[in-house]
Amino acid sequence: MISDKKVNIINAAIKSFSHFGYKATTMDQVAKIAKVGKGTIYTYFSTKEELLKVIIHKMAVEMRKIATEAVTTGDDFVANFNAVLHAVTQFQEEHELIIKLSQEVKEIGTPEVIEALQDFENEICAFIEMKINLAIERGELKECNPKITAFLMYKMYINLVNDWKERYDSLDKDEIASLINLYFIHGIGSEE
Amino acid sequence: MISDKKVNIINAAIKSFSHFGYKATTMDQVAKIAKVGKGTIYTYFSTKEELLKVIIHKMAVEMRKIATEAVTTGDDFVANFNAVLHAVTQFQEEHELIIKLSQEVKEIGTPEVIEALQDFENEICAFIEMKINLAIERGELKECNPKITAFLMYKMYINLVNDWKERYDSLDKDEIASLINLYFIHGIGSEE
DNA sequence: CAATCGACCAAAATACTATTTTAGTCATAT
DNA sequence: ATATGACTAAAATAGTATTTTGGTCGATTG
Numbered sequence: 506m507i508s509d510k511k512v513n514i515i516n517a518a519i520k521s522f523s524h525f526g527y528k529a530t531t532m533d534q535v536a537k538i539a540k541v542g543k544g545t546i547y548t549y550f551s552t553k554e555e556l557l558k559v560i561i562h563k564m565a566v567e568m569r570k571i572a573t574e575a576v577t578t579g580d581d582f583v584a585n586f587n588a589v590l591h592a593v594t595q596f597q598e599e600h601e602l603i604i605k606l607s608q609e610v611k612e613i614g615t616p617e618v619i620e621a622l623q624d625f626e627n628e629i630c631a632f633i634e635m636k637i638n639l640a641i642e643r644g645e646l647k648e649c650n651p652k653i654t655a656f657l658m659y660k661m662y663i664n665l666v667n668d669w670k671e672r673y674d675s676l677d678k679d680e681i682a683s684l685i686n687l688y689f690i691h692g693i694g695s696e697e
Numbered sequence: 698m699i700s701d702k703k704v705n706i707i708n709a710a711i712k713s714f715s716h717f718g719y720k721a722t723t724m725d726q727v728a729k730i731a732k733v734g735k736g737t738i739y740t741y742f743s744t745k746e747e748l749l750k751v752i753i754h755k756m757a758v759e760m761r762k763i764a765t766e767a768v769t770t771g772d773d774f775v776a777n778f779n780a781v782l783h784a785v786t787q788f789q790e791e792h793e794l795i796i797k798l799s800q801e802v803k804e805i806g807t808p809e810v811i812e813a814l815q816d817f818e819n820e821i822c823a824f825i826e827m828k829i830n831l832a833i834e835r836g837e838l839k840e841c842n843p844k845i846t847a848f849l850m851y852k853m854y855i856n857l858v859n860d861w862k863e864r865y866d867s868l869d870k871d872e873i874a875s876l877i878n879l880y881f882i883h884g885i886g887s888e889e
Numbered sequence: 890c891a892a893t894c895g896a897c898c899a900a901a902a903t904a905c906t907a908t909t910t911t912a913g914t915c916a917t918a919t
Numbered sequence: 920a921t922a923t924g925a926c927t928a929a930a931a932t933a934g935t936a937t938t939t940t941g942g943t944c945g946a947t948t949g
Contacts, residue, residue, distance in 0.1 A: 510922090532912060542923035547913065583886055614804070647885045650876075653861070657880060660856045664849060673844070684842075688849060692884030693839045694775055702893090724941060725895095734894035736943080745941065 511549045513539040515563070518556050523602045526609040527557055527618045554617045561621045564599055565628035571596065572632065582640035583690050587682055590662075594678035600666075607667060630655045661685055703741045705731040707755070710748050715794045718801040719749055719810045746809045753813045756791055757820035763788065764824065774832035775882050779874055782854075786870035792858075799859060822847045853877055 517539035521530040532553055536543040550556040575592035576585045603625070606618050633655035640646040665681045676684070687693065709731035713722040724745060728735040742748040767784035768777045795817070798810050825847035832838040857873045868876070879885065 531910085536924090543912090544914080544923055545921085548921080551913095553912065612806075614806075645887055647879075647883075647887055649879060649885050652865070653876065654880070654885065656861060656864070657853060657856060657876075660860065661849060661853070664852045664856075668852065669845070669848060672848070684845065684849075687839075687841060688846070688884070689880060690884050690886040691839075692880070692882050692886075693841050693846065694882040694884075695837055695839055723939085728895090735941090736894055737892080739942065740892075743942095 508549070510539070510541050510545060514541060514546055514549060514556070515560060519560055519602060522557065522560070523598075523605050526605055526615075527553075527621075528609065528613060528615050554621075557617060557621050558624065560602075561625050562628070564602070565625050567599070568593060568596075568629065569632050582636070582643075582645040583686070585636075586690065587686055590682040590685060591678065594681060604667070626659060630659050633658055658685070658689060661689065700741070702731070702733050702737060706733060706738050706741060706748075707752060711752055711794060714749065714752070715790075715797050718797055718807075720801065720805060720807050746813075749809060749813050750816065752794075753817050754820070756794070757817050759791070760785060760788075760821065761824050774828070774835075774837040775878070777828075778882065779878055782874040782877060783870070786873060796859065818851060822851050825850055850877070850881060853881065 514535065517535045518530070520538060521534055525534075532543055532546060535556075536546055539546070546556070550559065571592050572589045575588045577588065580588075603622070606622055609615055609618050610622060630652075634651045637646060637649075637651040637654050641648060641651065662681070662685065665676055665684060669676060706727065709727050710722070713726055713730060717726075724735055724738060727748075728738055731738070738748070742751065763784050764781045767780045769780065772780075795814070798814055801807055801810050802814060822844075826843045829838060829841075829843040829846050833840060833843065854873070854877060857868055857876060861868060
């Protein structure tokens with residue numbers, strides 16, 4: 506059974522990281538929000554960095570869970586791909602933390618945060634890669650390098666969610682899903 | 698006729714920016730490489746930033762020229778798309794400057810460089826957008842939002858050239874061209 | 890006299906120091 | 920046995936002195 510205090514600490518840290526970023530969050534702050542003594546945090550997490558990594562990892566696990574649940578056995582890759590995209594784009598709060606941390610990386614380049622987000626990317630890409638491999642075996646996708654494909658899918662998602670909105674208006678969830686579907690699965694070459 | 702000295706200054710600046718980056722390049726340095734007095738630079742360019750912008754703009758113009766020349770009238774979008782990609786990926790020296798400046802943005806975020814690279818991206822994307830529009834009119838591409846499509850094509854290229862190599866081995870020019878062709882034009886959904 | 894130059898200057902960047910903040914510890918309290 | 924918060928060493932920040940550098944302009948030259 507997971508300690509009540511540990512859960513409080515994690516939630517407090519998520520709240521503070523999302524709000525102020527990693528660097529600007531102090532352990533005193535986290536202790537205060539979690540309503541525990543600062544020392545207590547260190548009985549569960551050895552460093553501030555570990556606290557961040559645990560949170561990011563939990564987030565990746567949860568995304569994987571959400572994605573896995575969105576998959577309908579029997580449906581093909583494309584249908585499931587859209588279902589997963591739709592499910593994943595729902596989780597606004599999870600996204601807030603990731604977006605805040607991404608901003609921090611861009612603005613001040615905190616090394617611990619760079620590493621944590623890299624881990625997150627790797628976990629997500631590994632999951633996509635696995636699904637792509639299965640789909641290729643089943644003949645639902647063309648032969649292609651699964652690692653590169655997973656990487657580009659993830660990046661296209663990020664490009665659409667984070668980078669496009671900096672230039673023009675931000676796109677809504679369904680638009681993003683349908684764009685990835687158009688470009689990635691079907692391609693824009695006219696069929697003959 | 699363009700002054701000899703102006704050309705020297707531009708070439709000196711390209712060399713120094715590529716080698717040391719924008720911030721670490723001093724105007725004394727540029728003057729020395731160009732073998733002109735520092736004051737002379739200011740008869741051609743009002744500020745260091747303008748010097749950078751002129752160089753970046755020239756580069757965008759040259760890329761557009763290269764791309765335009767690679768296009769064979771009569772060939773369809775896909776064939777020309779590959780020809781352009783191939784031609785563009787040849788220009789190693791031009792790329793070195795852009796890559797160095799991109800690194801500088803990631804590492805120290807020099808505002809003038811952020812802006813200059815943004816301008817470059819906009820010019821390149823505007824060109825791609827125009828070509829996409831033509832191709833859609835001719836029925837060589839499916840209906841799609843040309844601005845988003847151009848943006849994503851450019852980004853995928855950057856993802857492959859810059860970001861992939863940070864994680865794994867860097868890809869060679871032909872690989873990159875064929876990957877973009879695969880994902881973008883054909884898609885990886887299995888044809889039925 | 891038109892173009893070039895480089896010593897010069899104000900402003901910005903950097904190095905250095907003093908001060909404050911904070912991650913992490915540990916003796917004490919519950 | 921656990922939790923705590925005062926404590927400390929190290930890191931971050933603020934403040935200051937020094938150096939560097941973008942940009943000017945009067946002197947120079949062809």
